[in-house]
Amino acid sequence: MTPRETETVVSAAAGTNEGNQELRSRSELTAKEVMREVGAVLRMSEADAALLAEVEADPGEDQTMIINMGPQHPSTHGVLRLMLELKGETVLRCKPIIGYLHTGMEKTGESLTFMQGGTNVTRMDYLSPLNSELVFSMATEKLLGIDGEIPERAVWIRMLMSELNRMSSHLLFMATNGMDIGAVSMMLYGWREREVVLRFFQKVTGLRMNHNYIRPGGVATDLPAGWRDDVMSILDMLPDRLGEYDVLMTNQPIWRERLQGVGVITQAEAIALGATGPILRSTGLAWDLRRDMPYMHYDQLEFDVIVGSYGDAFDRYAIRLNEIRESMRIVRQILDRVPRGDFRIQDKKVTPPPRARIDESMEALIHHFKIFTEGFKVPEGEVYVAIESPRGEVGCYIASDGSPTPYRMHVRAPSFVNVQALPHMMRGGLVADAVAVISSVDPVLGEVDR
Amino acid sequence: MSTHDPVTSATLHGCLLGDSRGQAVLFVPKSSYVSTMKKLVDDGFEMCADLTAVDFLTHAARSLPESIQPERFEIVVNLLSLSKRERLRVRVQVGESDPQINSLFDLYPGTEAMEREVFDMFGISFTGHPDLTRILMPEDWQGHPLRKDYAQGRIPVQFKGAAS
Numbered sequence: 259m260t261p262r263e264t265e266t267v268v269s270a271a272a273g274t275n276e277g278n279q280e281l282r283s284r285s286e287l288t289a290k291e292v293m294r295e296v297g298a299v300l301r302m303s304e305a306d307a308a309l310l311a312e313v314e315a316d317p318g319e320d321q322t323m324i325i326n327m328g329p330q331h332p333s334t335h336g337v338l339r340l341m342l343e344l345k346g347e348t349v350l351r352c353k354p355i356i357g358y359l360h361t362g363m364e365k366t367g368e369s370l371t372f373m374q375g376g377t378n379v380t381r382m383d384y385l386s387p388l389n390s391e392l393v394f395s396m397a398t399e400k401l402l403g404i405d406g407e408i409p410e411r412a413v414w415i416r417m418l419m420s421e422l423n424r425m426s427s428h429l430l431f432m433a434t435n436g437m438d439i440g441a442v443s444m445m446l447y448g449w450r451e452r453e454v455v456l457r458f459f460q461k462v463t464g465l466r467m468n469h470n471y472i473r474p475g476g477v478a479t480d481l482p483a484g485w486r487d488d489v490m491s492i493l494d495m496l497p498d499r500l501g502e503y504d505v506l507m508t509n510q511p512i513w514r515e516r517l518q519g520v521g522v523i524t525q526a527e528a529i530a531l532g533a534t535g536p537i538l539r540s541t542g543l544a545w546d547l548r549r550d551m552p553y554m555h556y557d558q559l560e561f562d563v564i565v566g567s568y569g570d571a572f573d574r575y576a577i578r579l580n581e582i583r584e585s586m587r588i589v590r591q592i593l594d595r596v597p598r599g600d601f602r603i604q605d606k607k608v609t610p611p612p613r614a615r616i617d618e619s620m621e622a623l624i625h626h627f628k629i630f631t632e633g634f635k636v637p638e639g640e641v642y643v644a645i646e647s648p649r650g651e652v653g654c655y656i657a658s659d660g661s662p663t664p665y666r667m668h669v670r671a672p673s674f675v676n677v678q679a680l681p682h683m684m685r686g687g688l689v690a691d692a693v694a695v696i697s698s699v700d701p702v703l704g705e706v707d708r
Numbered sequence: 709m710s711t712h713d714p715v716t717s718a719t720l721h722g723c724l725l726g727d728s729r730g731q732a733v734l735f736v737p738k739s740s741y742v743s744t745m746k747k748l749v750d751d752g753f754e755m756c757a758d759l760t761a762v763d764f765l766t767h768a769a770r771s772l773p774e775s776i777q778p779e780r781f782e783i784v785v786n787l788l789s790l791s792k793r794e795r796l797r798v799r800v801q802v803g804e805s806d807p808q809i810n811s812l813f814d815l816y817p818g819t820e821a822m823e824r825e826v827f828d829m830f831g832i833s834f835t836g837h838p839d840l841t842r843i844l845m846p847e848d849w850q851g852h853p854l855r856k857d858y859a860q861g862r863i864p865v866q867f868k869g870a871a872s
Contacts, residue, residue: 277847357844364829365853365860400729529754529790532818543790550793638771641729642786642797644757653758655784659767666854670758670786678821707844 281324281341281353321345325689329358333438333693336703338677340696344689352684352692354677359707367667371633372398375664376470379654382669383705384467385430388423388459389647390669390705391472392416396553397643397654398474401636402608409600412476413554418489418592419462419471420645421585425496426455427648428578428585431700432503435575438697439516441507451499458488475609476602486593493586500582508576517572521683521695524569533679535650535672536581537699540566540573547646558595561588571691571698578700581648608634633662642670649673649700671705721747724773733797735776741800742810745785749815753787753796756816760784761802761826765856780804781832785812785819802832811837829854 328339337358343351367378379394380387399405433448456466461482463469471478507513523533525541538545546563548556564580566573602609610629611622638660644653650672659665676699683695718725721744726733736744762782764770772778779801787796802809811834812819823834824843831852834840842849851858 275847278841279843279847357842357846360844362853362861369860403729530817532755532757532816534757545790550790551795639728640762640784641731642758642784642795644786644795651757651788653786655758655760655786657762659770665764665767666762668758668760668784670760674821674825675818678818 276355276357279355279357281343281351281355283324284322284343322350327692329355334696334703335434335701338696338701338703338706340680340684340692342684342689342692347688347690349684349687349689349692352681354680356674356677356703356706359703361708363708364666364668367664369663371662372474372636372664373629373633373662375667376473377468379667379669380468380470381704382671382708383647383649383652383673383702385702386423386427386648387468388419388472389645389652391470392420393643393645393647393652393654393669394656394667395472395474396645397641397656398636400641400643401639401656401658402474403637404475404603404605404608407605408476408603410597411599412601412603414592414596415477415481415601416472417554417556418589418596419459419477421588421592422455422458422489422492424648425582425585425589426452426459428582429455431578431648435697435700436507438693439513441513444503444506447499447502447506451496454492454495458485458492461485461488473602475605476600478602480601481596489589489593493590496582496586500579503579508579514572517570517575517694517698519568519570519572520687520691521571521698522569523679523683527682528569528679531679531682532675533650535646535648535676536574536577537650537676537679539564539577541569542567547644547651551644553643553645559588559591571694574698574700578648635660635662636664644670647672649702649705650676669705669708671708673699673701673703673705674708677701677706724775726773728797731795731797733799735773736798736800738800738802738809742812742815745798745812745815748787748796748798752789752791753794754790755788756785756812756819756822757788757795758784758786759812759819759822759826761830761832761854763830763854763856777801781807781830783809783826783832807831808833808835810835813837828852831855 322343322345324341324343326339326341328334329337339355339358341353341355342349363378363382367375370378375394376391379390383390396405399408429448429452433445436444436448459469460466463471523537523541525543528538528541542565544563544565549563561584564577564584566577610626615622616626636658638658640657642653642655644651651670652672653670655668656664657666680695680699684692687695720734723744724735726735762784763780764778764782765780768778770778781802783800783802785798787798800809809832811823813836821843823837824840826832827834827840828842828844829852845853
């Protein structure tokens with residue numbers, strides 16, 4: 259490498275120049291492109307579009323400024339980078355630039371067996387790993403044709419873990435949202451409550467995060483002795499703490515001032531952009547896959563779908579707070595209904611023999627070895643399975659060619675889609691509210707970039 | 709479970725309607741891609757949940773309805789109807805020699821980022837897309853990582869005492 263080449267490599271590595279991916283200055287754009295960027299594409303009436311154009315009435319290059327927010331910024335929840343065009347303190351345009359955490363997980367997924375795949379997908383949405391594992395397992399089971407044969411106990415354990423995970427994820431949202439808005443003590447409380455849930459996860463799965471607990475065919479291990487008491491203690495502890503959150507934030511005028519009317523998105527916009535989860539529900543549309551397209555046994559449970567009415571950051575905060583309460587209600591019902599039985603399917607094809615059998619049977623040892631080294635073959639075909647994660651619809655598309663590894667494994671990440679709604683929420687708002695808006699979307703960058 | 713052949717009798721908007729593990733799959737020719745999607749919007753599929761692609765370079769002999777000519781790439785669009793609580797998957801064959809297809813941006817603005825991801829990962833370009841740039845990989849990256857002829861990255865391992 260010549261010295262000159264070294265120099266260019268170093269300068270490229272030091273900067274964060276993303277070339278055409280970045281927000282271009284207004285002078286480089288045609289009026290039509292500006293209109294597209296600010297959302298004129300959302301099938302709005304011509305009168306609305308004209309109104310929009312009026313507000314934008316060409317501020318002139320010298321009066322606006324493009325600034326970077328992130329990728330290294332404490333409120334960007336990882337490595338999200340936003341480029342904002344400002345006029346004074348008003349955000350005119352915004353563009354999220356992502357990919358700083360891209361590790362090629364979908365490519366990696368093509369070389370891991372269906373057995374190992376869980377370790378990969380669990381690292382995508384690292385705040386709700388169990389939901390990612392669940393959707394991957396459900397897609398694999400559908401391909402195998404065993405989706406109706408999963409033992410009842412395994413299904414109820416999955417639901418229990420999924421709901422507890424929803425609670426831990428939303429509790430962390432409470433913490434980070436509080437911190438982003440300036441309620442710093444809230445951060446400590448949110449992490450503290452989440453830790454209690456994670457401690458239960460650790461007891462069940464052995465790990466606080468990235469569990470690889472839900473696997474094709476069932477779950478990895480049975481629940482430990484005394485799990486009911488552990489869950490009950492979480493359920494006893496939380497209501498008071500959530501009441502404290504209400505005192506600290508919900509009913510507090512500063513908090514309301516800071517969030518109400520900030521980052522508004524309309525229902526039409528949310529649907530057109532494919533936004534799901536609390537963002538879609540904040541616009542007043544009661545859409546929750548658990549209720550509207552039930553999977554597992556959610557149709558047997560009683561719970562409410564929480565909706566907002568203004569589509570603003572406060573609605574999204576309140577929805578998540580109350581979803582913790584609904585999840586607690588669901589967990590209470592699950593506690594009474596977990597039946598006895600197998601925790602994984604007794605199908606020798608997908609389930610390795612138990613440890614005790616290996617000591618006494620050569621065939622079991624060989625079977626165990628084969629299933630862990632080669633994995634199990636999954637029939638050719640393709641499926642898309644979606645469930646409701648704390649952030650919205652997480653979907654898994656798997657195309658199989660009949661081998662033990664997925665031919666193509668794609669995860670429809672709710673954060674990836676939801677982040678694209680940021681420009682619409684930010685437009686016309688203040689730059690000081692940008693942090694509140696990012697926070698209210700609750701993106702997990704591991705999932706955005708995969 | 710035997711290998712699953714998509715049912716080929718039903719049609720919707722002149723396209724073959726198949727069934728994959730109980731999920732509705734519509735095989736749309738590339739030429740009528742956007743016009744068919746437009747009809748599907750009118751049918752009540754308000755939301756485009758997901759848009760992705762598959763590179764069938766090493767698995768060309770996949771099971772497809774007889775009248776569908778398999779091509780190297782396949783665009784897979786998962787539509788969702790909030791009003792009817794239904795899903796529909798659209799599969800479009802895209803040839804290797806001409807890896808381009810019309811953009812759905814005007815129908816579903818949310819596909820903007822998804823199409824960029826497919827462009828980035830598979831090198832399929834979308835005609836009419838407002839901002840077709842890489843999204844996950846760096847701007848100066850060579851190649852399209854999710855193509856099957858793109859090797860996985862690996863770090864050479866130095867074994868102790870190995871020659872060379």
